[in-house]
Amino acid sequence: MTAEATAEPVVDRRPAPSERSPRRKLLRGMIRRPSSLVAIVFVLVLVVLAVLAPWVAPQDPTAQDLAAAFAPYSAEHLLGTDDLGRDVASRLLYAIRIALLAPLISVGVALVLGVPSGLWAGLRRGYVDAVLSRITDALLSLPGLAFALAIVAVVGPGLVNVMVALGIVFMPSVFRVVRGAAMAVAQEPYVDSARAIGCSTHRILWVHILPNVAAPLLVQATILMGVALLAEAGLSFLGLGVQPPESSWGSMLRTAYDNQFEAPLSVLPPGIAVVLTVLAFNVIGDTIRDVMAARWQR
Amino acid sequence: MKVASIVPRLLGGLVVLWLVSVLTFALIHLVPGDPAQVFAGDAATPERVEEIRAQLGLDQPLLVQYGTWLGRVLQGDLGVSLFTGEPVVDAVLRAAPATLSITLLALIIAVGIGVPAGVIAGLRQGTWIDRVVSMLATVGIAMPGFWVGMLLVLVFALANPWLPATGYAPLSDGVGTWFEHAILPATALGLATGAELARHARGCVTDVLSRPYIRTARARGCGPFWLIRKHVLRNAAIPVVTVLGLQAGRLLGGSIVIELVAGVQGLGTLTINSILQRDFPILQGYVLFAAAIVVVANLTVDAMYGWLNPKVRTA
Numbered sequence: 001m002t003a004e005a006t007a008e009p010v011v012d013r014r015p016a017p018s019e020r021s022p023r024r025k026l027l028r029g030m031i032r033r034p035s036s037l038v039a040i041v042f043v044l045v046l047v048v049l050a051v052l053a054p055w056v057a058p059q060d061p062t063a064q065d066l067a068a069a070f071a072p073y074s075a076e077h078l079l080g081t082d083d084l085g086r087d088v089a090s091r092l093l094y095a096i097r098i099a100l101l102a103p104l105i106s107v108g109v110a111l112v113l114g115v116p117s118g119l120w121a122g123l124r125r126g127y128v129d130a131v132l133s134r135i136t137d138a139l140l141s142l143p144g145l146a147f148a149l150a151i152v153a154v155v156g157p158g159l160v161n162v163m164v165a166l167g168i169v170f171m172p173s174v175f176r177v178v179r180g181a182a183m184a185v186a187q188e189p190y191v192d193s194a195r196a197i198g199c200s201t202h203r204i205l206w207v208h209i210l211p212n213v214a215a216p217l218l219v220q221a222t223i224l225m226g227v228a229l230l231a232e233a234g235l236s237f238l239g240l241g242v243q244p245p246e247s248s249w250g251s252m253l254r255t256a257y258d259n260q261f262e263a264p265l266s267v268l269p270p271g272i273a274v275v276l277t278v279l280a281f282n283v284i285g286d287t288i289r290d291v292m293a294a295r296w297q298r
Numbered sequence: 299m300k301v302a303s304i305v306p307r308l309l310g311g312l313v314v315l316w317l318v319s320v321l322t323f324a325l326i327h328l329v330p331g332d333p334a335q336v337f338a339g340d341a342a343t344p345e346r347v348e349e350i351r352a353q354l355g356l357d358q359p360l361l362v363q364y365g366t367w368l369g370r371v372l373q374g375d376l377g378v379s380l381f382t383g384e385p386v387v388d389a390v391l392r393a394a395p396a397t398l399s400i401t402l403l404a405l406i407i408a409v410g411i412g413v414p415a416g417v418i419a420g421l422r423q424g425t426w427i428d429r430v431v432s433m434l435a436t437v438g439i440a441m442p443g444f445w446v447g448m449l450l451v452l453v454f455a456l457a458n459p460w461l462p463a464t465g466y467a468p469l470s471d472g473v474g475t476w477f478e479h480a481i482l483p484a485t486a487l488g489l490a491t492g493a494e495l496a497r498h499a500r501g502c503v504t505d506v507l508s509r510p511y512i513r514t515a516r517a518r519g520c521g522p523f524w525l526i527r528k529h530v531l532r533n534a535a536i537p538v539v540t541v542l543g544l545q546a547g548r549l550l551g552g553s554i555v556i557e558l559v560a561g562v563q564g565l566g567t568l569t570i571n572s573i574l575q576r577d578f579p580i581l582q583g584y585v586l587f588a589a590a591i592v593v594v595a596n597l598t599v600d601a602m603y604g605w606l607n608p609k610v611r612t613a
Contacts, residue, residue: 146550283436
């Protein structure tokens, strides 16, 4: 933001203003960058595979064949089999569903809790803001995973419980982003003007505030998707998240860990799947931020 | 740093700790159904349920319960484990050294590798070093620490007998033995933080380099060594230190899973067991302890601001 503070003669090098909407510009900016294009395609492929899992999976992910346990990579079992002789490739494929849905639960909960409270605190200020900010500070100063574990201890293990708990843990970061953006927008003259010409609070909120909050919120939500997936993997690894017979990449990592002497390489497929997916979320989030920052800087 | 600027921060920290204490206390009462019954388990006799109810003071009004509980906590009494009967403070203090020493080593690794890598990348913007550091940092953030821990154990302990695969040796066993046991989990734990720090350090350095005062310093003949040491690093350090404060909680949280992988009997193991056994006093003890550590870490960061940035000193 400060990069423009140079003494060079100001030359306007930006292209002529186009009639395109900001949304189209963002999309164009993202597709033009190879890294984010790859990330977007990767996530889209994951979505398609998640939907089509029953048709594309080579085998039934829960079919056990103890005689074929720990089978190496082969044409029949592309990624080998696990301790119960289940096809790892098929299990990996089915687990995409959890890898995509579980973070959506957390991010959804965080948005539902964080957006209204953040808007309220940022626009109304006053003691509500003071109290909410203090509470979120307290939540932020807890180790996130520990706090999520505490909630899980109360409501019991299970994927949905864990992801809702994580959503509550993510709430402060959403609150902060929304509050900050709302505070900044509320000071803009056009908000005063809108109020002066008699726009209702409701209309100001929808037309002026939310669109300006949306961009930083989108960045935060995308990054949180990755954080949520990492946390899901960790908690399912601990046995607190997804419960058998369902499996996620995290619980597959646990199986691999428990059998690391028999099949040491089985830690690779689920782990790589987690890394690539989190990487894709992060690259998308970073790119949205970069494209937006480039727009704000002008 | 002036006393006047420390007092409000200390008070802020105390407020945070108080809120955490309310949340921690509320934990028990958020349990659906009768907490005493839940803790006792489904198979417990009614007598056992009443015993636990009395033991936890659950038969008293809520405010009275909070008052007595907080009073005890302030005196260092966090109750006893519902399972072993061991005082919570003893259990936490017994498990803490392993976790804290691994976390501290992780922090040292993260700062020692992440910050220089980020600074070099920032100074050599656009070169291959910059690209390699940025790529490694992006991948590093995306890796689950416990998975990295598994890979490290696989390579350095199972495939090659260089380091012990699991377990923890206290510092009293000798620094060498401790280090052998702690280095793998600490590396796994510190990786994401190091990557985060590298990204921030790079961003801060590139930002500082674009400031007018850097050009001014160059114009008056400031050599590269002093330029970097006096102007770039000092100004870039502030946001990096902020991130460091935020990482304290992340490291403690991350250690929970990594301890399982590394077979370390630390706070993480204690917490996981307390959750699986619904041993709430232990869990409360952990949450309070962890929050206290994070608050202390943030106060330390605040104090460092004053040292790094003269503008804050007088504020």
